[in-house]
Amino acid sequence: LGRPHRLRGVVVHGDARGRELGFPTANLAPDATGMVPADGVYAGWLRRVAEPGGPAADAPEVLPAAVSIGTNPTFAGLQRRVEAYVLDRTDLDLYDDEVVLELVDRLRPTERFDSVEALVEQMHDDVARARVVLADGPATAR
Numbered sequence: 779l780g781r782p783h784r785l786r787g788v789v790v791h792g793d794a795r796g797r798e799l800g801f802p803t804a805n806l807a808p809d810a811t812g813m814v815p816a817d818g819v820y821a822g823w824l825r826r827v828a829e830p831g832g833p834a835a836d837a838p839e840v841l842p843a844a845v846s847i848g849t850n851p852t853f854a855g856l857q858r859r860v861e862a863y864v865l866d867r868t869d870l871d872l873y874d875d876e877v878v879l880e881l882v883d884r885l886r887p888t889e890r891f892d893s894v895e896a897l898v899e900q901m902h903d904d905v906a907r908a909r910v911v912l913a914d915g916p917a918t919a920r
């Protein structure tokens with residue numbers, strides 16, 4: 779992607795389906811600022827902004843994530859969503875937090891799967907690839 783795309787927004791409630799799939803996601807409010815790139819699945823970093831409206835650089839936590847941008851066609855969704863699964867963190871509660879997503883690499887286009895099982899299988903693969911992309915850690919001075 780060259781320079782990483784950045785998106786910023788408040789985490790809102792999605793359809794609460796992600797938890798059932800084994801991949802709970804933080805859904806960004808639809809008015810998230812920043813240029814929303816093409817639909818697809820991305821590897822990136824999620825930063826919790828310490829102070830609402832404050833600088834993202836102050837984020838105490840930088841967490842690796844697999845990010846989905848799209849209408850969730852497998853579930854016949856209509857709204858375009860930006861949602862992030864923080865790797866290995868099924869315990870995380872980010873609701874109402876302001877976060878910044880830094881997209882590092884695009885893994886694939888969004889697809890409509892014929893079954894939930896097929897989607898979940900693909901998500902496991904996405905997570906494995908995101909891990910490889912993010913293995914070197916976040917760039918520090920940006």
Ligand code: FMN
Pocket residue numbers: 792793794795796797799801803805819844845846849850851852853861862863887888889890891897901904905
């Ligand atoms: N949904 C699709 O319909 N097609 C996809 O190709 C797709 N890829 C995804 C890849 C990842 C890594 C993640 C985290 C989500 C993906 N999704 C995809 C979105 C899921 O359908 C969505 O996270 C799930 O339905 C939960 O939605 P909810 O947070 O609104 O409950």
